[in-house]
Every structure is written in C-alpha cells, then in structure tokens.
Amino acid sequence: MSNYPDRGLHGHVVREVGRRIVAGEFPPGTTIEVDRLEREYDVSLTVVREALRVLAAKGLVDARPKRGTFVRPRTDWSLLDPDLLRWQFEGAxxxxxxxxxxxxxxxxxxxxxxxxxxxxxxxxxxxxxxxxxxxxxxxxxxxxxxxxxxxxxxxxxxxxxxxxxxxxxxxxxxxxxxxxxxxxxxxxxxxxxxxxxxxxxxxxxxxxxxxxxxxxxxxxxxxxxxxxxx
CATH class of the missing domain: 1.20.120.530 (GntR ligand-binding domain-like)
Structure with missing residues (x-):
C-alpha cells in the first residue's frame, strides 16, 4: 500500500483520523461517528467516507451493517504501510x-x-x-x-x-x-x-x-x- 497524498481535504482527514487511531485516541473497537467527523473537520459526508475508505484499505477501520464504522484491532493494521509508519513515529x-x-x-x-x-x-x-x-x-x-x-x-x-x-x-x-x-x-x-x-x-x-x-x-x-x- 503506497502512502496517501497528504493534500486537500481528503488527505487532511485521512492523516488526522489515522494519527488519532494510531495514537490511541480512537482505541480498537471504537465506533467512528461519521457525522461528528463532518462537523469537526468541516467537510462533506463524501470527503469523510472517502477518507474512511482509505483508512479501511490500511486495515485501520471496518464497517458493518447496524454497527457502523469502527476501529479494527491493531493486529489487523497494515503496520508496514508508509503512512502508518509515519504516524507511529509521530506518536507519543x-x-x-x-x-x-x-x-x-x-x-x-x-x-x-x-x-x-x-x-x-x-x-x-x-x-x-x-x-x-x-x-x-x-x-x-x-x-x-x-x-x-x-x-x-x-x-x-x-x-x-x-x-x-x-x-x-x-x-x-x-x-x-x-x-x-x-x-x-x-x-x-x-x-x-x-x-x-x-x-x-x-x-x-x-x-x-x-x-x-x-x-x-x-x-x-x-x-x-x-x-x-x-
């Protein structure tokens, strides 16, 4: 998985949400409130969904009917993904x-x-x-x-x-x-x-x-x- 361009609204939301997941602010099992992200980053639902699709491809999140989008266990993460490597390094x-x-x-x-x-x-x-x-x-x-x-x-x-x-x-x-x-x-x-x-x-x-x-x-x-x- 190549790194996702850190440009534009999509890139910004990918980076910020990804960093928060890696840092533990959104622990595994946490439900990601899509509407909350829309408000917090002042972006459209389309932007949030695209960002979550990118994070899903990196193994960070998944979605299920009735449950919504949630953070996957760390064992499922693509830890060798360049973005995840960078976010881990930027962590505490x-x-x-x-x-x-x-x-x-x-x-x-x-x-x-x-x-x-x-x-x-x-x-x-x-x-x-x-x-x-x-x-x-x-x-x-x-x-x-x-x-x-x-x-x-x-x-x-x-x-x-x-x-x-x-x-x-x-x-x-x-x-x-x-x-x-x-x-x-x-x-x-x-x-x-x-x-x-x-x-x-x-x-x-x-x-x-x-x-x-x-x-x-x-x-x-x-x-x-x-x-x-x-």
Missing amino acids: DNDAFLANLAEVRLIVEPQGARLAAARRTDADLDALEAALASVTAEPTTEVIVDADLAFHRALLAATHNELLVRMEHIIEIGLRTRDLIVHAEGHRDDFLPPHREVLDAVRAADGDRAEQAMRALLEQAARDERELGS
Whole structure:
C-alpha cells in the first residue's frame, strides 16, 4: 500500500483520523461517528467516507451493517504501510517505534549488504559512491541526512530484491529524524568511515566483510543514540 497524498481535504482527514487511531485516541473497537467527523473537520459526508475508505484499505477501520464504522484491532493494521509508519513515529511512544526500527535494521541491512556485494552492478556502485561524494569537508546536518538516506536506499537497490527494496519505507521514516537529532549534536566526523567501509566491501564483492561492516555501522548508530540519551 503506497502512502496517501497528504493534500486537500481528503488527505487532511485521512492523516488526522489515522494519527488519532494510531495514537490511541480512537482505541480498537471504537465506533467512528461519521457525522461528528463532518462537523469537526468541516467537510462533506463524501470527503469523510472517502477518507474512511482509505483508512479501511490500511486495515485501520471496518464497517458493518447496524454497527457502523469502527476501529479494527491493531493486529489487523497494515503496520508496514508508509503512512502508518509515519504516524507511529509521530506518536507519543516513538521511542518504542525507534527501538523496533533498530531491531529490523539489524536483521535486514547486514544481510542486505551481503546480497549487494554479490549482485551489485557498476550503476549500483556509482549510486553508492555518489551518495558519499555529496558529503563535503564541512557538511551541514541536512547534507549528511540526505547522504545517509541515499546510501541506504542505494544499498537496498543493489540487492536487486524487490521486496528488500520496499524496506526503504520502513528504514527511511525513522532514519531521517534520528539522523537530524544525532548529527545536529555532532557525530559528523564519524559518518564517512563506516559507510566507506561498507562500500569498499560491496565493491570488492566480499559478502562477509560487507555484512560485518554494516553491522558495525548499525552498532555505531546505536552508540550515538545512547550517548544522546545519557
């Protein structure tokens, strides 16, 4: 499920109601009062119904005769949907979300680096190199964040596994904000070396080394986060 455009009345209602569901303001089992949403957001019944159809496609709500529209159990939600990932991160319990994200990255990315080492093309190597080349001698936080995202996207693309490529949505949602926090507080000088080590291993088609380098990179990221929290 691709993310729903956050534009116009439909997009606004989708985002606001979706965020409220994810935040627990509308707990599972809660009946969604359509007329209340009409009044609250000052929109037509058509807009509300379209928004609820989008949220139903994401597994958040359902409708039954005589019962109306209600919030589905969390186990039914499409938790990997890009919008849900973003709404979870924007919620009050984003520390738990970031912890989950770190675990997923540790499972996915080292093996992704191993696959990339075996399958990368010259174009893949160029994309990885370009991401790191964008980091100047005195980079801004924004430059590092963009380079980091570009590098990890390119690495997943180099696996040539379309399901792994889709994992970028999971990684990118939290990674951007995490990077903004960490690199705004420093840690800029230690950005390039671990990424360069991953790239060198992928270029050398050394799967073991690529996996180890990616694991070391993620462990460094975890240490940076712990230092900020201490």
